[in-house]
Amino acid sequence: MTPMTALHRDGFLVLPGLLPDPARRDVRDRLAPLLTTFPSHPVRHAFGVLNHTRVLDDLIEHPAVLALLDRLLLPNFLLSQVEVVETRGGAPARKPYPDDRHYPLRRPRPALSVAALWTVSPGAPLTVWPGSHRWPEGRTPDAPGVPLNPPPGSCAVLLGTLWHGRAATPEHGPAGLTVTAHYCEPWLRTREAFTLSPGRDVARMVSPRLRRMLGYSVHPPDMGLVDGMHPHVLFA
Numbered sequence: 001m002t003p004m005t006a007l008h009r010d011g012f013l014v015l016p017g018l019l020p021d022p023a024r025r026d027v028r029d030r031l032a033p034l035l036t037t038f039p040s041h042p043v044r045h046a047f048g049v050l051n052h053t054r055v056l057d058d059l060i061e062h063p064a065v066l067a068l069l070d071r072l073l074l075p076n077f078l079l080s081q082v083e084v085v086e087t088r089g090g091a092p093a094r095k096p097y098p099d100d101r102h103y104p105l106r107r108p109r110p111a112l113s114v115a116a117l118w119t120v121s122p123g124a125p126l127t128v129w130p131g132s133h134r135w136p137e138g139r140t141p142d143a144p145g146v147p148l149n150p151p152p153g154s155c156a157v158l159l160g161t162l163w164h165g166r167a168a169t170p171e172h173g174p175a176g177l178t179v180t181a182h183y184c185e186p187w188l189r190t191r192e193a194f195t196l197s198p199g200r201d202v203a204r205m206v207s208p209r210l211r212r213m214l215g216y217s218v219h220p221p222d223m224g225l226v227d228g229m230h231p232h233v234l235f236a
Helices: 003-010 021-034 063-072 200-205 208-213 231-235
Strands: 012-015 043-046 078-087 094-097 113-121 126-128 146-148 155-159 164-166 176-184
Touching: 003 012, 003 063, 012 063, 021 113, 021 176, 063 113, 063 155, 078 208, 200 231
Parallel strands: none
Antiparallel strands: 012 155, 043 078, 078 176, 094 164, 113 155, 113 176, 126 146, 126 164
16 A cells, blocks of 8 residues: 555554654754743743744755645645744643644535644644544534554655644653644635745745745735745845
8 A cells, every 4th residue: 555545545644763763863963952941831832933943944845745735735835834833741741633723614525734743852642533534514422532643853744734742651650742833725824824924034044845844835826925936036
């Protein structure tokens, strides 16, 4: 069975061994100072990561992930959000939901977004409902899901219509760190306004492909123009 066949069947796919140990340590060390500090809360986040470090650029542009996205989404698909989450002991479960839930189009339908969840260090396992990406409008999980424990260094690709959640962590469980890059169709509004933050200065630093994913692109015939021109004129 090909990876695409498995992804369309189950709604998710785990790609192991994409992030070697030295790279994982580098990601963890460089993200640690950016995590919000609430000592009493077992879940921490980092926001505006692309403003502060280039350590995630290679993950966002990883060729194994982009090869799948090129077949799932239209050309010039966008980066919608970068989510950095650390879960520590005692983190509560996260109720199941599909990532596409905020797009007001009825199911069943093709996914409008795709998430690439990178396991930097293991922590709270995902819970998935295989095949739920094909569920009709109004159906919700009515049975326990399947635990999914992507190994460290792996990337779990989730279709935006897949129902998934996060299990609770034991009170004294280890801290787990994940990085999730959300991508969406080029004609949708993104979750983060990347043309404002990180903005043009950071866009000059990244690759042309990532710059297009940040929104400096045109979806035919004319979505994304700047003063009637392609936004690449901003970087001439």
